[in-house]
Amino acid sequence: MEKFPMTQAGFDQLKEELRWRQQEERPRIIEAISEARAHGDLSENAEYHAAKEAQSHNEGRIGEVEDYIARAEVIDVAKLSGTTIKFGATVTLIDEDSEEERIYQIVGDQEADVKKGRISISSPIARALIGKSAGDTVEFNAPGGARSYEILGMRFI
The missing domain is CATH 3.10.50.30 (Transcription elongation factor, GreA/GreB, C-terminal domain)
Structure with missing residues (x-):
């Protein structure tokens, strides 16, 4: 497994991004999806499709950030x-x-x-x-x- 060199500040910044994406952004997107679902027909619902796309992007970035954190080699x-x-x-x-x-x-x-x-x-x-x-x-x-x-x-x- 390849390690990534990183400063402590960079590592802390990644951990904060992960926290934000999991605890703030994820619930906001889930709320947007349920609001869009309430509008009815999903096949032509632009809000629903935009929220699902945002969810996909957010979950993908969470996976990336988790990987970087796991493979970080923090250098003081x-x-x-x-x-x-x-x-x-x-x-x-x-x-x-x-x-x-x-x-x-x-x-x-x-x-x-x-x-x-x-x-x-x-x-x-x-x-x-x-x-x-x-x-x-x-x-x-x-x-x-x-x-x-x-x-x-x-x-x-």
Whole structure:
């Protein structure tokens, strides 16, 4: 069984999503289905079909989240140290083309959010950064083309 690396914050977020889907969303959808059933003919009842579709989506996501939680390998980033970049590191980079500074934390696939500065361990940039140190330059192919960054620093927080 393959394990998924994940920070404690990402693990807690998944557990909260599971709780919400099971204890809040599931009862809301069941209520919507019974209301739609009360309207009569189900074959042409759009509300009923929409509620059943929402139920299917919710139950599928519950299964996914339960699987991720079961296979999570929670890594306490605060206990990590070293001078090379690895999972959990927060890396400060400078784009060699635009001179723009960027800060990214390398996290698990399920908790990645580029807008919040969290990149997936399996992303092209994270794979290029793993094992490197401050002062190194990394080049990688991103969806928008080849990119080059200089590593200014890294820390574990």
